[in-house]
Amino acid sequence: MGIKKTVSVLGLGRMGSALAKALVGQGYEVTVWNRTPKELPNTRSVATPQEAFKSDVVVTCLSTYDVQQPLLTNEIKTLVNLTSGTPEQARATAQWAKDNGVEYVDGVIMAVPQQIGTEQAKIFFSGSENHHVLQAFGEPVYVGEDAGLAALHDLALLGIMWATFGGYLQAVALVGSEGIAPERFTPMAMSWLNEMGTLLPEMGEETRTRQYETDVSALDINVAGLRMLTEANREQGLDTTIPQALHDLFERAQRGGHGTHSIASVIEEIRK
Ligand SMILES: NC(=O)c1ccc[n+]([C@@H]2O[C@H](COP(=O)([O-])OP(=O)(O)OC[C@H]3O[C@@H](n4cnc5c(N)ncnc54)[C@H](OP(=O)(O)O)[C@@H]3O)[C@@H](O)[C@H]2O)c1
Structure with missing residues (x-):
């Protein structure tokens, strides 16, 4: 086995600490720096970032x-x-690295700290194709040469997560307003989500071909449904931000001439 590279970790928050521990576990010689001095077993702690740059x-x-x-x-x-940011921030840092003779890998961590070092942790990376130390943290997935692509994938997937969690919490509040407990409702939500997930490939294909003819469910019906959902939340005394926002977006697509088209046609409104 060759000699392992020396690695520094800047930032020992929840995630940075997990990364440093995973590197130690993989036998790397690890130096750490944190704004608020912090000790981590089997690492060398330094007082300035400059010392870590060696x-x-x-x-x-x-x-x-x-x-x-x-x-x-x-x-x-x-x-x-592995600091989270926007694609533009990643690209600007890549440019800074190029101008300064620094090799640059931009990664995003699709996991929580407790999953670091396991195969459940996917690490999307872009820029340099060399994943360097990323496999110590999980499974590296190269998403392209443009340094902004990892951040783009990160935010796209997090967007699905936030929309799903928001929808779930709204639903829990709605059924909860009539005394239905989350533990009774959640299994229904999980099985519904699984089923909905199977519809994505077809929907994705429709967005690609921009062919939105449907014999399943027209946008008109969905706009009416979203109006009912918004009204029901209001009647039950709940916040309506989420259903109202979806209603307004879908309704704009309907007004744009997509009433008889599938839900996928809403992407035309999003892309505007
Ligand atoms: N936690 C997750 O589940 C997760 C998942 C995926 C990606 N990430 C990403 O990982 C990154 C770190 O997240 P985290 O959960 O570890 O956050 P965190 O626990 O809040 O840690 C933040 C880190 O940033 C440092 N920091 C904050 N302000 C600073 C400043 N002005 N100067 C120098 N250092 C400063 C903190 O130092 P101090 O200790 O001195 O405050 C700490 O080391 C974020 O970009 C996050 O989006 C996190």
């Missing part, structure tokens, strides 16, 4: 890019950036 690879996992950017210097050899 390692072969620097992994950053800070709260935001705004916090991270001022810390970076051209002393870094390879930067594996």
Whole structure:
């Protein structure tokens, strides 16, 4: 076995600590830096980011890019950036790295800290095709040369997660307004979500071909349904932000001439 690279981790929050522990577990020599000094077993703690830049690879996992950017210097050899951000922020950091002779990998962690080091943790990465130390954290998935692509995938998938969680919480509140307990309702929601997931390939294909003819369910019916959902939430004394927003978006697509088309046609309104 070859000698393992030395690795520094900048940021020892919930995620950064899990990353550093996983690296230690994989036998790397790990240096750590955190704004608030923090000790982590079997790592070397340093007082400044500059001391951490002596390692072969620097992994950053800070709260935001705004916090991270001022810390970076051209002393870094390879930067594996696991701080979450937008595609534009990732591209700007990639450009900064190029201008400063720093090899750059942009990664996003599709997992919670407790999953780090297991195969459930998917790490999407873009920019350099060399995944360096990412496999210590989970399964690296290369998504393309453009450094912004990992962040793009991250936010797209998180968008599904937030929309789903928002819809679930609204539903729990709605049934809960009549005393139905979450433990009774949640299994129904899970089986419904599984079923809905099977509809995505066809919907995706419709968005690609832009052919929205349907004999399943027309947008008109769904707009009417969303109006009922919004009204029902109001009647039960609940917030209507989520159903109202969906209703308004779907209704705009309906007004745009998609009333007899499938739900997939709403993408035309989103893309505007
Ligand atoms: N937690 C998750 O489930 C998860 C999942 C996927 C991706 N991520 C991403 O991982 C990154 C870190 O998340 P986290 O959950 O570890 O957050 P966290 O527990 O809140 O840790 C934030 C880290 O950023 C540091 N920090 C904040 N402000 C700073 C400043 N002004 N200067 C220097 N350091 C500063 C903190 O240092 P101090 O300790 O000194 O405050 C800490 O090390 C985020 O970009 C997040 O989106 C997290």
